[in-house]
Amino acid sequence: MANSDVKQPRASALLDPLSQPTKTKNVEGRFRHCKSAPTDLFFPQKKSEMEQPKSLLANFHPSFLQVSLALLVYLGVGTLCFALFRHHIKGTKTNATLDAMYLCIVTMTTVGYGDLVPNSVPTKLLASASVFAGMALVGLVLSKAADYLVEKQEMVLVKALHFHEQVGRMEVREEIKTNKVRYKLVMIVGLLLLLMIVGTIFLSIVENFDFVDAFYCVCCTITTLGYGDKSFSTVAGRIFAIFWILTSTICVAQFFLYLAELNTEHRQHSLVNWVLKRRMTHIDLEAADLDGDGNVSAPEFIIYKLKEMGKISQEDIALILREFRDLDVDQTGTLSASDLKLSQSSPAEN
Amino acid sequence: MANSDVKQPRASALLDPLSQPTKTKNVEGRFRHCKSAPTDLFFPQKKSEMEQPKSLLANFHPSFLQVSLALLVYLGVGTLCFALFRHHIKGTKTNATLDAMYLCIVTMTTVGYGDLVPNSVPTKLLASASVFAGMALVGLVLSKAADYLVEKQEMVLVKALHFHEQVGRMEVREEIKTNKVRYKLVMIVGLLLLLMIVGTIFLSIVENFDFVDAFYCVCCTITTLGYGDKSFSTVAGRIFAIFWILTSTICVAQFFLYLAELNTEHRQHSLVNWVLKRRMTHIDLEAADLDGDGNVSAPEFIIYKLKEMGKISQEDIALILREFRDLDVDQTGTLSASDLKLSQSSPAEN
Structure with a gap:
């Protein structure tokens, strides 16, 4: 398990960071390049991000x-x-x-x-x-x-x-x-x-x-x-x-x-087991390849399988994507620090 | 809506292909490069892929x-x-x-x-x-x-x-x-x-x-x-x-x-509205950037927001990622046609 982590940095970066020793991450620089936020800021955030949905949902419940x-x-x-x-x-x-x-x-x-x-x-x-x-x-x-x-x-x-x-x-x-x-x-x-x-x-x-x-x-x-x-x-x-x-x-x-x-x-x-064990075909590969670069990245694979499992729907994705487009102010197809800067300076993106 | 589609091909490619005219997609070649599967094979698959979870779940229910x-x-x-x-x-x-x-x-x-x-x-x-x-x-x-x-x-x-x-x-x-x-x-x-x-x-x-x-x-x-x-x-x-x-x-x-x-x-x-309307910060950007390239791509953004909404959990992601690693035979961090070829030839990956 630890060996395969080292071999596939992209995939392992998606795994729960709390279950892995923090030090390894900092040593292996290619795991994660902290460009904007310092590490001590990042880890508490990651934790709160995971716990957030639960406590939030609780807030929307009658007490x-x-x-x-x-x-x-x-x-x-x-x-x-x-x-x-x-x-x-x-x-x-x-x-x-x-x-x-x-x-x-x-x-x-x-x-x-x-x-x-x-x-x-x-x-x-x-x-x-x-x-x-x-x-x-x-x-x-x-x-x-x-x-x-x-x-x-x-x-x-x-x-x-x-x-x-x-x-x-x-x-x-x-x-x-x-x-x-x-x-x-x-x-x-x-x-x-x-x-x-x-x-x-x-x-x-x-x-x-x-x-x-x-x-x-x-x-x-x-x-x-x-x-x-x-x-x-x-x-x-x-x-x-x-x-x-x-x-x-x-x-x-x-x-x-x-x-x-x-x-x-x-x-x-x-259902989840069936979806996971199902053999990937060229057609699946094509369908999962969202940005059309001929390769299926880990996030693309996750979204494809989640949809197959019925956990998320096309509407969920469409809704989030609309937000993504609004945030992508410089229209590069990705969000970066420059998008945030642009959105903060423009009053329309409040 | 149609205009923004042209401007952001990556994002729009994730949207329901059935809701958009098929012809536009074929004309705009950069939307999706059909490398392995012909278009007529791709579209029916996309459709069945979306309907699959429902009919599958129905099969697991008592009739x-x-x-x-x-x-x-x-x-x-x-x-x-x-x-x-x-x-x-x-x-x-x-x-x-x-x-x-x-x-x-x-x-x-x-x-x-x-x-x-x-x-x-x-x-x-x-x-x-x-x-x-x-x-x-x-x-x-x-x-x-x-x-x-x-x-x-x-x-x-x-x-x-x-x-x-x-x-x-x-x-x-x-x-x-x-x-x-x-x-x-x-x-x-x-x-x-x-x-x-x-x-x-x-x-x-x-x-x-x-x-x-x-x-x-x-x-x-x-x-x-x-x-x-x-x-x-x-x-x-x-x-x-x-x-x-x-x-x-x-x-x-x-x-x-x-x-x-x-x-x-x-x-x-x-909750979904709250998550979507929440202002993105540098810390969010860092947390959502799964492959650590300094940019948040559309699929990464979707996974981050889905997690915030509580629709998916870290366990779901970990489970699918384990499967992703097994499939990524050539260990490039992405799935491609070569991975499928390798997995079919090796008897261990059956």
């Missing part, structure tokens, strides 16, 4: 705080409404506020046992509206909060699994990166089993169900099926249910999401 | 037929099991087979009214198993079949919307490509409203619900809430329910999926 806030507002308003209309709700009742919050959770997660049901026009419309809002909110939690929490736990899991091997921070990161979805799936299955066991034991003890009934009620609940023949009817049960239902239903949904993600990743891998 | 078959098997086995254990099921009964199929649909979609519930250990375990299998299956339908059907209908919708403008096949494709998710969302909202209206009218007439109750039952069903205080209890109602519940619950889920997709696309757009 964990925002999701939690939306959840709190939804539960607050929902509980208040159902509590105000408590005489329009029929079924097994315990404490008014607790029942309202329990109904709110049972509705938003679409479990819908039916042990408490709205019994008037306003409450029926309220329930109809709150189930749609609840679904949207659960979707938001799924896409953001759950994934975030699982990713945080991943690091701990990988470290725990490789505890005896004394791995460093970088190795753990690398390991997570390669098997990201697999670890997420392991995490969520573990959490799910724990929640199912806790639920079954709780229902057996507090609600006095026999083992099969408790397990059946757990399955009915976490999948949001909620037949309603077995449900939480005690004060203690409903307090537990408020937390347990929300957590476990989101866990099951997240489990299926990760399963789908793993499946997609697996298919993507097959 | 529409496979999903339909899985659905039929699930419904068949589920109905048979529930019909065999019909005396272990309590609730409002009509016809044995119909009830079994109805319970199967109500379970797999996680509506779970509770108007029919398992009443013995084997049926409870059967229901627990079938709800998990059903969820996985509905997920498969969501990811594949529903999307496929909506995409097919899109073409018709766009054509209908632009009927008076006499648009061609290519323009319709272009229009769909740009506003893909938006059109999908419009389609699904239309379908959903239709299903809700049909459901409400049906429940009012056949199940004798008043208007609010019918609407409330529709909302409870399509969101898979299924309190169960209002459900289908007649033979006609349950026959209708079998088809209507499956369609409408999938529609609602698909609606939320498209909403999330639109949101992601919107955020992605903001």
Whole structure:
């Protein structure tokens, strides 16, 4: 690996500079000619450039705080409404506020046992509206909060699994990166089993169900099926249910999401391998040769293969090229320091 | 646009060749030197190369037929099991087979009214198993079949919307490509409203619900809430329910999926715009200059910006580069016809 790096400087220059010793680069001058920026300026930039997209995307996402806030507002308003209309709700009742919050959770997660049901026009419309809002909110939690929490736990899991091997921070990161979805799936299955066991034991003890009934009620609940023949009817049960239902239903949904993600990743891998192993023909060579100089350079080859893999589209390229043309002020077909100087002096290129 | 093409041949050569007249390319010889492949061979290849990733990915997906078959098997086995254990099921009964199929649909979609519930250990375990299998299956339908059907209908919708403008096949494709998710969302909202209206009218007439109750039952069903205080209890109602519940619950889920997709696309757009509009600095220039010749060529600029946008990762590049090195047999740093000849003659590079 190290030998081939020396033989093919152009190709290796594209590889992650952080994974190679910095000194080698400076010694072998032909690797990279620092014309404008000093090396110490260059390397931090290279690093931030790689991390930028992730943190940027995170900025465009709703934050964990925002999701939690939306959840709190939804539960607050929902509980208040159902509590105000408590005489329009029929079924097994315990404490008014607790029942309202329990109904709110049972509705938003679409479990819908039916042990408490709205019994008037306003409450029926309220329930109809709150189930749609609840679904949207659960979707938001799924896409953001759950994934975030699982990713945080991943690091701990990988470290725990490789505890005896004394791995460093970088190795753990690398390991997570390669098997990201697999670890997420392991995490969520573990959490799910724990929640199912806790639920079954709780229902057996507090609600006095026999083992099969408790397990059946757990399955009915976490999948949001909620037949309603077995449900939480005690004060203690409903307090537990408020937390347990929300957590476990989101866990099951997240489990299926990760399963789908793993499946997609697996298919993507097959495609990538197929594209990489496909024999290059003269026609491919011609198609990949973007600047028409008869040779395919490393960047041209990368773009050609990325397109074949379906990772990027012709539109992506067209969009960036339009920007390239705007930047190429001296119209040499390449960007250089002179282009930057020209663009800074001309007021139109702001 | 046409003028700038002539001025910057390198950049324009990267743009979609199909969108530009073929003749111009052949006349302007410096655009592309056909050294190995004749032009008539090149253009079809270019076209197939662009369409390849899509059809390839489709091959790696489970087909529409496979999903339909899985659905039929699930419904068949589920109905048979529930019909065999019909005396272990309590609730409002009509016809044995119909009830079994109805319970199967109500379970797999996680509506779970509770108007029919398992009443013995084997049926409870059967229901627990079938709800998990059903969820996985509905997920498969969501990811594949529903999307496929909506995409097919899109073409018709766009054509209908632009009927008076006499648009061609290519323009319709272009229009769909740009506003893909938006059109999908419009389609699904239309379908959903239709299903809700049909459901409400049906429940009012056949199940004798008043208007609010019918609407409330529709909302409870399509969101898979299924309190169960209002459900289908007649033979006609349950026959209708079998088809209507499956369609409408999938529609609602698909609606939320498209909403999330639109949101992601919107955020992605903001990121892409931010990346494109960001001022290039000397440090960027240095980082984008992969072969270290002091200039940033168009392909180098594209790869740099794609990485910034988060569309590709360093791993993607590293993987393709490894392949590039294997192919670059004569180790000139570029691929040419001689590399292909060398690789074909050497048995190691098979």
